[in-house]
Every structure is written in C-alpha cells, then in structure tokens.
Amino acid sequence: MSGTEHLPLVDLLLFEVGGHRYALPAADVKEIVRAVAIAPLPSGPPVVEGIIDVRGRVVPVLDIRRRFRLSPKPLDPGDHFILATAGTKLVGLRVDAVTELSQARQSDIEDARGVIPYSEYVAGVAKLEGGLVLIHDLKTFLSQGEAAALSTALAGAPA
Amino acid sequence: MIRRGKERRASRGDVDWKGIRQRLARAAAATEGTLQLTPEQAARVLEERAKLLARPTEEKARAGEDLHVVVMLVGAERYAIEARWVRHAMRAPERTLVPGAAPPFAGLVSVRGEILPVFDARHLLGAKGEPTEAERVIVLGESAPEVGLLVDEASEVDEVPEIAFAAPPASLSDAARALVRGVTADGLVLLAGDVLLADRRLFVTATNDA
Numbered sequence: 001m002s003g004t005e006h007l008p009l010v011d012l013l014l015f016e017v018g019g020h021r022y023a024l025p026a027a028d029v030k031e032i033v034r035a036v037a038i039a040p041l042p043s044g045p046p047v048v049e050g051i052i053d054v055r056g057r058v059v060p061v062l063d064i065r066r067r068f069r070l071s072p073k074p075l076d077p078g079d080h081f082i083l084a085t086a087g088t089k090l091v092g093l094r095v096d097a098v099t100e101l102s103q104a105r106q107s108d109i110e111d112a113r114g115v116i117p118y119s120e121y122v123a124g125v126a127k128l129e130g131g132l133v134l135i136h137d138l139k140t141f142l143s144q145g146e147a148a149a150l151s152t153a154l155a156g157a158p159a
Numbered sequence: 160m161i162r163r164g165k166e167r168r169a170s171r172g173d174v175d176w177k178g179i180r181q182r183l184a185r186a187a188a189a190t191e192g193t194l195q196l197t198p199e200q201a202a203r204v205l206e207e208r209a210k211l212l213a214r215p216t217e218e219k220a221r222a223g224e225d226l227h228v229v230v231m232l233v234g235a236e237r238y239a240i241e242a243r244w245v246r247h248a249m250r251a252p253e254r255t256l257v258p259g260a261a262p263p264f265a266g267l268v269s270v271r272g273e274i275l276p277v278f279d280a281r282h283l284l285g286a287k288g289e290p291t292e293a294e295r296v297i298v299l300g301e302s303a304p305e306v307g308l309l310v311d312e313a314s315e316v317d318e319v320p321e322i323a324f325a326a327p328p329a330s331l332s333d334a335a336r337a338l339v340r341g342v343t344a345d346g347l348v349l350l351a352g353d354v355l356l357a358d359r360r361l362f363v364t365a366t367n368d369a
Binding site for chain 1: 213
C-alpha cells in the first residue's frame with residue numbers, strides 16, 4: 001500500500017434514507033437541524049418538497065426519495081434536515097438519520113458515472129469500512145429546468 | 160456543525176427555563192422513537208421546531224452584523240452596496256445623455272430638482288457587455304444624493320451577514336478590486352460605498368458646483 005499515505009483525505013457526512021447509506025462531502029454541509037414543518041411550494045418542481053425558514057432565510061427542501069426512486073415517507077419528527085450548499089444555493093435534504101462524519105482516501109472514491117443508474121446525481125462511490133457509500137452531487141441534484149422552476153416559485157413565495 | 164436551537168435560545172436573559180426543559184424533554188422523547196406520537200402531536204412538534212428555526216440567531220441579533228444591501232448586476236457580476244449609501248433608484252431612460260461625454264460619464268439625472276452626474280458602473284468596474292433593457296440608475300450619497308451609478312439591473316434589497324464577506328479574489332480586475340470590500344461564497348461582491356464616492360473618476364466631470 002506504499003504511495004497511498006500522502007493522498008488527500010475527504011471528509012464525508014454519512015446519512016441514511018430509506019435504509020440506504022449515502023454521503024455528502026462535508027465541505028458542502030452547513031448545518032444539521034431536526035425536522036421541522038415544511039411549507040408546501042405549490043408551483044415548485046415535484047422534486048422540491050417545500051420550503052422552510054432558517055433564521056429568516058427561505059430554504060427549499062429537496063426530496064431525495066423521489067430523486068432516488070425510493071418509496072415516499074411522510075415527514076416524521078425523527079427525521080433530520082441537512083442544510084447544504086448546492087452550487088450557489090442553500091438547500092435542505094430530508095434524511096432519516098445522520099449517522100457519522102467519516103473520512104475517505106481520495107483513492108477509495110471511484111467515479112460513479114456509467115456504473116450506477118441515475119448516476120448524474122452521484123459524484124462518486126466511497127469504499128468505507130461499512131461498505132460502499134454513494135456520494136451525492138448536489139450541484140446536479142436539480143436539472144436546469146427544475147432549478148429555473150424553483151427560482152420562479154421561490155420568487156413568488158411569501159418572504 | 161450541529162446547532163441546538165433551543166439551548167441557544169436558553170442562553171438569553173429572562174427565559175422560561177422550566178418550559179424549555181419540558182419542551183426539550185418532549186422533543187428528545189419524540190426523536191428517540193420511544194414515544195409513539197399521534198399525527199397531531201407530531202405535526203405540533205414539527206410546527207414548534209419550524210418556529211424556532213425561523214428565529215434569527217442570537218449572535219446576529221446581538222452584534223447587528225447583518226448588512227442591509229442593495230443588489231445590482233454589472234456585466235456578469237452581482238454586486239452589492241450597503242443600503243445606507245443608496246438614496247434613490249430610477250429607471251435608466253430617465254437619464255439625459257450628454258453628447259460627446261467620455262466614459263465613465265454616462266449622462267445626467269434630475270433628483271428632486273437637483274442635477275446629478277451618472278457614471279457607468281460597467282466602465283468603473285471593468286465589466287464588459289452592452290447596455291440592457293433593465294438598466295437602472297442608483298443614486299448614491301452619504302446623506303444627500305451625490306452621484307448616479309448606471310447598472311444593468313438593480314434587484315432586491317437583501318440582508319447579508321457581514322462575516323459572509325471574504326477578501327476579494329485575485330480574479331477581479333484591478334479597477335474593480337480597489338472598490339471591493341469583500342465577496343460572499345456565492346459570488347456577491349460588496350462594494351465599498353465610501354471608496355466609490357471618493358473615487359476621483361467620479362469628480363472629473365462633477366465640478367458643476369465648484
């Protein structure tokens with residue numbers, strides 16, 4: 001294993017949705033809060049569950065289950081929201097649980113493109129002790145059309 | 160970073176400690192799943208948390224670090240200037256063009272009977288691009304209207320925490336960098352109102368009273 005010790009480590013925030021483990025680059029994560037009531041955003045794209053008010057800032061909550069074709073689950077007080085940056089926007093992700101902050105060697109992360117269905121939303125696959133973990137790519141979580149629809153809907157939302 | 164909204168709130172002065180402990184205990188029980196909540200109870204917990212999360216943070220309220228800014232578009236960049244420098248904003252067609260004037264001078268506007276020079280922000284900030292339909296003149300001044308700034312778009316008034324602004328990146332043109340106080344992570348550039356108003360380029364033609 002010589003030559004791997006100098007490779008950079010990547011901090012990952014691990015979380016669970018629908019029994020599956022996923023990760024976000026910790027650098028993208030701003031805050032974790034317990035689930036709060038979500039205000040619906042009727043004119044928003046379906047992948048947006050609604051909006052929440054984070055200290056005066058309107059933050060859209062993205063529906064990971066829908067994106068990853070998992071069965072829907074009603075909002076539960078035990079859920080958590082991961083507030084993270086997606087490109088230039090702050091977004092919330094509703095997850096079942098945030099499990100841990102972990103580190104992976106860059107060499108243990110593989111490019112997911114072409115390997116996994118819906119891989120446009122996945123930045124890579126990390127090989128961790130507990131098994132493989134998909135790393136989300138929030139920059140591509142919303143399609144351009146969805147991002148535009150979200151911006152329009154947010155512009156019309158009450159402040 | 161995991162924040163605990165309720166504990167944060169509890170560090171304020173006169174607080175209902177008992178009520179907070181009760182709420183904490185209730186919320187903790189709810190999250191541990193040991194307590195079966197009815198849908199109504201769950202909804203109430205979620206609503207209560209939503210209200211707490213919507214509160215401005217204590218630090219922000221105490222230090223008053225939020226900058227009240229007017230956001231504008233100049234070329235491809237979003238700029239902000241503190242609202243205290245902005246006296247007025249008007250649609251650009253209201254400006255009177257002066258034939259033969261050299262940039263950055265971009266005409267005159269009349270604000271409450273006073274004639275003010277207008278300067279092209281694109282030129283001042285080294286931005287490229289053609290004039291747009293949405294052009295606005297933002298009238299700046301410390302206490303009274305002093306000069307107009309021609310921008311591509313002037314949008315919302317926003318509140319940005321002062322700490323969100325980091326040092327300007329090296330990629331900015333020198334002309335722009337001198338006027339910049341900071342840049343946010345999402346690319347909003349904060350202009351220094353005082354430096355801008357003291358910029359010599361804004362005085363070259365502003366000698367009508369002198």
